[in-house]
Structures are given as structure tokens and as C-alpha cells.
Amino acid sequence: MAEHYYSPKPTVGHDQHQLEVTLRGYKFKFVTDAGVFSKKGIDYGSKVLIEAMQIEAGSAVLDVGCGYGPIGLTAASMSPDNQVTMLDINERAVELSKGNADRNGVSNVTVLQSDTLAEVRGQSFDVVLTNPPIRAGKEVVHRIFEEAHEVLRSGGSLWVVIQKKQGAPSAFSKLESLFEQVEEVTKDKGYRIIKAIK
Numbered sequence: 001m002a003e004h005y006y007s008p009k010p011t012v013g014h015d016q017h018q019l020e021v022t023l024r025g026y027k028f029k030f031v032t033d034a035g036v037f038s039k040k041g042i043d044y045g046s047k048v049l050i051e052a053m054q055i056e057a058g059s060a061v062l063d064v065g066c067g068y069g070p071i072g073l074t075a076a077s078m079s080p081d082n083q084v085t086m087l088d089i090n091e092r093a094v095e096l097s098k099g100n101a102d103r104n105g106v107s108n109v110t111v112l113q114s115d116t117l118a119e120v121r122g123q124s125f126d127v128v129l130t131n132p133p134i135r136a137g138k139e140v141v142h143r144i145f146e147e148a149h150e151v152l153r154s155g156g157s158l159w160v161v162i163q164k165k166q167g168a169p170s171a172f173s174k175l176e177s178l179f180e181q182v183e184e185v186t187k188d189k190g191y192r193i194i195k196a197i198k
Helices: 044-052 070-077 091-103 138-151 168-178
Strands: 017-023 026-032 060-064 083-088 109-113 125-130 152-163 181-188 191-197
Touching (some): 017 070, 026 070, 026 091, 044 070, 044 152, 044 181, 044 191, 060 138, 070 091, 070 125, 083 091, 125 138, 138 152, 138 168, 152 168
Parallel strands (some): 060 083, 060 125, 083 109, 125 152
Antiparallel strands (some): 017 026, 152 191
């Protein structure tokens, strides 16, 4: 299989780009690179999730599969009282997220290299956000759902963006098997935002 963004240690040569975007009313400058997800611009699914996600001030938030950081850094910017932990298996994505946090003056984040949620086992969160790594396969995506359920506090919510053609019905069924309440919050151009409450 060709190397892709789910590789822990990308070997593809560097090809950095700088993006300037506004998300939820906040202006960001992001540096991206080859070997990470959606390097040429923030993908549409992430944008839909960012616009839909609801996070109360003072929440402990987890961004799983953070890439270069748009979802987690927006969540952190929504309230300085939020504490956001950002995870990615890809070491290049982790370094980019750390740099992008510094570049945008976002200090209420911790960025960790982690295979799914391995590095935060035993911690607890109010909100988990994920644009899951579909290319890694259904088993990995479903493992993220299972591990998110484990780390969420009672009443906490998991927010997922997934395309219908990439397995939204199967994802919805898996979430229903784990969570008390599962709903489709919105859909846009084939992307579904699913909210699951523990």
C-alpha cells in the first residue's frame, strides 16, 4: 500500500504551504506539508464539523486525528478556558500542529503523537471531535469510536464527520451500539455530522 497520511513517520519529501483561513470567526495561519491530510486546504468535511460543533466554555476537549490542527485549534480558540488535547499518529502532523498553535498564539492545547487514543487512556473528556482517517479502514475508525466512549465523561459528546459514501450508515450503527443517544446534526454536500452522547 502506498504511504498516506495515516503513516506514523512519513518519508515523502517536504512541500510546505501556508494557508490563511477564517474558522468560526477566528483568523488562522496554518503551515501544512506533504504527507499530512488535506495539505492544500482545509477539507470540506472538517469545515462542516468546525461550524457544527458545540462546546461549552471550560470543556476538556479531545481532537482525534488532528492533522495540522484546524479542528483542535478552533476548539481552543472558542474559549480560553477550554483545555484541548490533539492527537495524531503522524509525527509530521504533530509537529505542524504544535507550530500552528504557536503561530496563532493558542496556548491552551497539548499535542501528542498517538495511535488512536492510546496516549490518553485513563484521562477523561467532555467532548471528543474527529474527522476519522477513513483510509486507515473501518476497523481503525470503529476503534476510535470505542476508545472515545471510554474516555468521555457521562453526558459527554463525540462529534464525527463522515461522508455517506465512505460509511456513514455503518458508522451510525456502530455509534448506536455504544452510546445512549446518537443523532445526525447536519449534512452538507454528502458530509454527515453525527453527535453521540454517552
